[in-house]
Amino acid sequence: MSFPQETKMDLDQNPIAVLNEIRKRCPAELQEYLNTFEDLYDRKLWHQLTLKIEEFFAIPASGPFQIQLFQNFISDWENKMNKLKLVTLGLSVMKQFSGYNEALAFLTSLVGKVDTPDSREAYVHAVMETAYIKLMLNDLDGTKSAIDECEKILEKFDSVETAIHASFYRVCADFYKAKAEYTEYYKNALLYLACIQLEDLTSEEKVERAYDLAISALLGDTIYNFGELLMHPILDALSNTPHEWLKNLLFAFNAGDIGKFEMLAVNFTQQALLQDTIAFLRQKICLMSLIEAVFKRSSDNRTIPFADIAAETRLPIDEVEYLVMKALSLKLVRGSIDQVDEKVVVTWVQPRVLDKNQIDGMRQRLQEWNETVKKTAMFVENETPELFIQ
Template sequence: MEIDSETVLVTLREEVESKDADLAAHFYTLEDYYERKLWYQLSELLKKEIYRNPNSRAIRLKLYDNFISSFSDKVNQLQLVEFLIISLADSSPENALEYLTNLKQTLLKRGEKKSSNFADQDMNDYEIIQALLYLENELAKVKLQLGFIDEATTIIEQSQEKLDNLSVSADNRVNASFYYIKAQLVKRKGDFNLFYYNSLLFLACIPDIDDLEDKENVVRDICISGLLGDKIYNFGEIIMHDIFKYLSDEWLKELLLSLNNGDLTSFNKLIANKTEIERIPEVSNRVEFLKQKMCIMAFVELVFNKPTTSRCIQYSEILQKIPLLVNGNEIEHLIMRCLSLGLIKGLINQVEENVEVSWIQPRTMTLAQIKGMKAKMELWSDKVSVLNKYMGQAGGEILV
């Protein structure tokens, strides 16, 4: 299908010229690449200069319909799917469903045709399979928006199986779309743990976090799920992630940091602020759970800051550190909870009223915790130096 640049590219160029002259200038290059059949260069220009430019948003679907679709079989099929997905950003779910379904049928036909050529079957199949996976994940996203939760769940379960069976690593765009929709599905079920972990996997697949839309709500939802997950007792992954700087809710940020640091004083001040806590119903409805979680985090922080040679902790020290606990029974319950969660390993001595910790779960540390670890390492190094000096002197006397 030949395009008439006078009626397509020129028209689109005129639409954006008043907003962005540099963007409009790229349309001359588009026409040149198209006439010379430089499909790779054409695709790269669309990807890096036009689709990444926010001023192209209003014309993206027209560009896809009237220009990209005319050579859709000439470019990387995964990139083709991405062009369509970005173009549909402002479309209704019903419109998006129609476009995605039509492209899926087109790709299935192309996959059948390419597979008949044995010489490049593997390469073409891999490209088509990934493009179809990407499409199916996006179809699941649209179906979830339309309220078809069971259909979306089925698609994602099938995608999981297909991803597991791939002989090579899937493209990050495919993984990102999969983990995003999986996170949204478990969020609807109220599973904070799975939402937190799948969201972190989603973020790990994003090469440049600045390209992610709605960063504020994404990081806010992740932080809330981290607070409320009953299996999440370290927030270093999200605190140290680039997206954390986009969390503008200072109260929520401080609450997360207080829990991560085991800072009971700061935590109590924050939850006492009724105005702030009531802004987040999920949190205000689970204050008692957060207090229990705070006790666990404070105990873990106490153990973490102890030297490895002195991890026999008296109940009295735990009570002093965590005044929310009132007696030995509550302390023992707290310790057993930490043991059952796999946060520590150790032995409780009820007679001596102490606990001896032999292992603590590895954790992702914040910069403040890394500085604390640095101080520990320096202390350990000094002790080793003293021991080395002593051994040198004692050994010298024996040799004499």
Template sequence: MKDPIGFLRRQQEADTGDAAERWQRMETFYNRRLWHQLTVELLEFTLIPCFPSGDNLLQLYENFISDFEHRINPLSLVEIILRVVRQMNDAQMALSLLEKTWEKVKDNDEALILCRTAIAAIKIKIGDLQETKWAHSSREHLPWAWLHYWGMGFTTLVNCGNVETFFSLKTNWGSQSDLANNEQRLKEKLQLLCLMEMVFTRPANHRQMTFQEISHQAKVPVDEVEMLVMKALSAGLVKGSIDEVDHKVHMTWVQPRVMDLQQVSFMKQRLEAWCADVKNISILVEDHAHEVLG
């Protein structure tokens, strides 16, 4: 059984300063049923830099907001839910929450569109193209929703260099003259980003890739892989070397760039593994220090 007041009071005890005061204000607004003031407070609170980390927002939603979400302005509710979703590494969990929210706000056009575009962006990322049918059928009646949809989806696909998925959607973006007229240039840039993503997702000590692997992932002929890698090297996107004899490349560095939640989660796992390695080496040195020092 939910205990919103209990949750708020536990947070007040755990926090200090401004955060504790905000928890207190939320309790006051909740008890006095001042839903508008509570919504405004939540919209501000969920943007505090130190708060949207870990699963803080998810806990806030499950233990507090879900108790009175039917009292919140639909558009504001979706804005809050989107912040919660950004903390979720599991795409299916994020979709489940968004789809439940969609049912709750479907009578409000703006909230519905914002919710559906978020669902579409996630589904594009995981390769579920069914949602494009909704966006395609909606664009004549809701042109700005179509632009928002493609803005989110296109950015996601480009950032991760997803060549295959992007071109599987050509029936949708092919009618956009700017994209269609620059298809070859776009493909080349996506292939470079795909190579960067391949380097990024590999551990620093395991960044050797075969021409065949790159060919398969970037959708480029094997005999053009070397040229693709040379372009990336000359543009300063990656650093490394090419083994023309064994048809392999060894990368030592990839240019930093903006990361989505999945990439941030991957980086977190990498850092945790690195910290564990450092700790193990430290223990090893301590255990054998007497042998070295004599």
């Protein structure tokens, strides 16, 4: 993030004098706003004045005047303004500072203005955005402290403005990205996307978010179901980009397709994180293949020979037992291992968010089950007709 140069301010100016000074320097298309501000201020129409300032701040050309307007005009009547709107306007002003330290000082002051019992939502919003600046300054401890504080406050709310949750999850995701904690990043990034309209992100932001989600899904040591991400429209941002292979790789993992994994692994040279964790990724695709093999079987056909698992996962048969033990320890499946007969009895498989192909496979199995039930009913009826006599 970069900030334009800060505008110098005279803190002794009265509110109307500030408007007159800005009016002299601003473009002609903005001067009418300054006239309206003065009129509404004189009439003490604080709500209408707030709405008009929001319009003004939404115009890019207003950027050079926002700091002075906020600190020398809005500050005069900010106690009449809705605290959440005060924070929203303050976040726009924050972007006009020339560096992170100046922005942090400004936001810290803003936090103090909304730290009241009746403005906890606004307080959380301001604290989380302050935490983001601390993150940019590499103050990880300060960021984590803010996250922990705001999480406790949010837990007490029955309902919260969506923008508050969006701010919280976005900063959490960026924090866990900085810490290379892939599972936590994955969870918080998806929660952030659930709180916003995807079209509010730029094309570059969509690609970056989709890329980071793909990497975290692959490297998260407890993430073995990519269905939620695969069905999310954010992933389409990788299509027709140099990163499209990552999207294809996610589908290969979710289907446990080891052949496709091997084909796409040549791209790992483009991403050092994947190249350095190739052994982990191979084990992960084998586990995904095992899950898929179990999932595709009917519930009455889940006694699986080691040889079948070896064929599905392309592992030597003497490595199958270790793989199954790993799956059991991760709670991906439940069951038991028969070492003598070299079989695995699976009683449960982790619930999954299914992609379209997997849903179609389930549809086919339901059709087969339905046909089996019909045949059984006809057999019973033909063999023992006396049971069906009315």
